Amino acid sequence: MKKILILMIFSFLAVSLMLFFMQINSSKSSMQSISGDYYLTSNAKDFNIPNVVTSIVTQYRGYDTIGEITILFLSIIGVFMLIKTTGFSEISKLLQEPGTIVHTATVILFPIIMLFGAYIIINGHLSPGGGFQGGAIIGSGMLLLFLAGDKKELNRTATHIVESISVSIILLIGLLGIYYLNAFFANFLYSLGTFGSIISGGIIPIIYILIGVKVTVEFFHLSEYLLRS
Amino acid sequence: MALVLEILFYLNGIILLTGGLIIAIISRNIIKMIIGFVLAHTGVNIILVSTGYIFNRMPPILNKFQQTNNPAAISVDPVPQALVLTSIVIGVATTSLFMFYALRYYRDNGTIDRDSMEEHND
Numbered sequence: 001m002k003k004i005l006i007l008m009i010f011s012f013l014a015v016s017l018m019l020f021f022m023q024i025n026s027s028k029s030s031m032q033s034i035s036g037d038y039y040l041t042s043n044a045k046d047f048n049i050p051n052v053v054t055s056i057v058t059q060y061r062g063y064d065t066i067g068e069i070t071i072l073f074l075s076i077i078g079v080f081m082l083i084k085t086t087g088f089s090e091i092s093k094l095l096q097e098p099g100t101i102v103h104t105a106t107v108i109l110f111p112i113i114m115l116f117g118a119y120i121i122i123n124g125h126l127s128p129g130g131g132f133q134g135g136a137i138i139g140s141g142m143l144l145l146f147l148a149g150d151k152k153e154l155n156r157t158a159t160h161i162v163e164s165i166s167v168s169i170i171l172l173i174g175l176l177g178i179y180y181l182n183a184f185f186a187n188f189l190y191s192l193g194t195f196g197s198i199i200s201g202g203i204i205p206i207i208y209i210l211i212g213v214k215v216t217v218e219f220f221h222l223s224e225y226l227l228r229s
Numbered sequence: 230m231a232l233v234l235e236i237l238f239y240l241n242g243i244i245l246l247t248g249g250l251i252i253a254i255i256s257r258n259i260i261k262m263i264i265g266f267v268l269a270h271t272g273v274n275i276i277l278v279s280t281g282y283i284f285n286r287m288p289p290i291l292n293k294f295q296q297t298n299n300p301a302a303i304s305v306d307p308v309p310q311a312l313v314l315t316s317i318v319i320g321v322a323t324t325s326l327f328m329f330y331a332l333r334y335y336r337d338n339g340t341i342d343r344d345s346m347e348e349h350n351d
Contacts, residue, residue, distance in 0.1 A: 075322035
């Protein structure tokens with residue numbers, strides 16, 4: 001009875017949502033939103049990079065990104081408070097000892113995954129990709145090391161320091177924007193490089209590389225804590 | 230064609246959203262509840278991206294010529310894509326926190342069943 005009631009309520013919700021979005025869709029036809037129109041037309045003269053989504057994420061809506069990495073940081077702090085780590089235990093014992101295939105494949109695949117992730121991060125302002133995506137790739141690739149049975153203790157102080165320093169430098173770059181151009185996250189290196197080359201877009205690739213480092217360490221910590229909890 | 234595609238996108242997202250919420254409410258296992266929330270989150274992301282989609286347009290990665298000659302007429306809306314990028318990362322963070330809560334609860338009480346959870350809390 002209870003389940004039927006829940007199903008009815010949610011099917012009503014689904015139908016009303018569908019009608020709502022069809023209403024929006026028929027009124028919008030084929031128009032950009034006002035902000036989307038502005039970002040697309042002013043991107044060329046503001047930042048001079050091909051990928052408009054990157055310039056929105058790191059520059060036009062830089063505050064959003066600061067909030068986002070703060071949320072990542074907060075979730076990691078919550079994880080630290082929830083679980084005490086005492087060396088490798090239960091969960092890692094449940095994993096089977098890796099066979100020859102996993103071990104050999106890790107040796108071959110791990111450098112390729114690292115390279116691909118670095119490529120995604122560095123080309124974030126030229127092609128689809130960026131710090132978050134590349135960081136997720138590298139951080140998940142590091143899980144392969146654990147699966148291949150490399151269970152030696154890691155220097156956790158070093159990873160924490162790397163994470164903190166990358167966030168601090170992002171904030172420092174934002175403050176330098178205030179010093180040079182009177183706006184937080186202002187692009188004070190704008191004139192660097194030509195359109196479409198790696199060194200272009202001023203501070204955008206620098207911010208994205210630092211975000212990539214932070215996300216990598218974050219993902220790495222998550223998988224490591226799950227295995228060591 | 231364009232209308233059919235957009236209806237399909239919205240339908241896909243709404244089915245995932247409501248189905249995920251139903252799973253999150255009626256299932257007894259905490260892990261299944263987490264899976265339900267992840268599905269609902271994916272549904273929200275699909276709906277958000279669909280609102281910015283315009284039929285027969287390019288992705289918002291444009292060369293110099295395209296960017297200086299009325300780019301708003303040839304590209305899809307980039308704003309929802311940037312918002313969804315933020316949303317996906319936050320989804321990963323919250324999901325990991327969910328999972329660690331479930332792990333901690335299992336450590337303390339030896340169960341991840343919702344119904345026996347109420348007995349423990351009394």
